[in-house]
Amino acid sequence: xxxxxxxxxxxxxxxxxxxxxxxxxxxxxxxxxxxxxxxxxxxxxxxxxxxxxxxxxxxxxxxxxxxxxxxxxxxxxxxxxxxx
Numbered sequence: 001x002x003x004x005x006x007x008x009x010x011x012x013x014x015x016x017x018x019x020x021x022x023x024x025x026x027x028x029x030x031x032x033x034x035x036x037x038x039x040x041x042x043x044x045x046x047x048x049x050x051x052x053x054x055x056x057x058x059x060x061x062x063x064x065x066x067x068x069x070x071x072x073x074x075x076x077x078x079x080x081x082x083x084x
Contacts, residue, residue: 006037013037 006013013036014025029038042048050061057079060070071078 002037002039011035011037013039015039015041017041 003013003015012034014028016022016025016038025038029036049063052058052061059074059078064070065073067078
């Protein structure tokens with residue numbers, strides 16, 4: 001239970017269960033300069049994108065961009081990959 005763990009460290013936290021809680025919780029999170037943990041519940045069979053694939057760099061998430069488009073959006077050099 002994430003809420004119990006962060007509570008043990010005395011970190012303030014909230015949990016989003018319904019979509020109508022998103023705006024209020026995000027405003028509160030970003031308008032506060034102190035650390036806060038925000039847990040977001042997602043339906044287990046819901047397909048969330050973008051998604052990090054195992055073995056891929058964090059900047060190279062699915063759905064994959066063409067290598068040229070990804071390279072044009074990078075602020076640093078891309079790592080070599082087998083996809084080129």
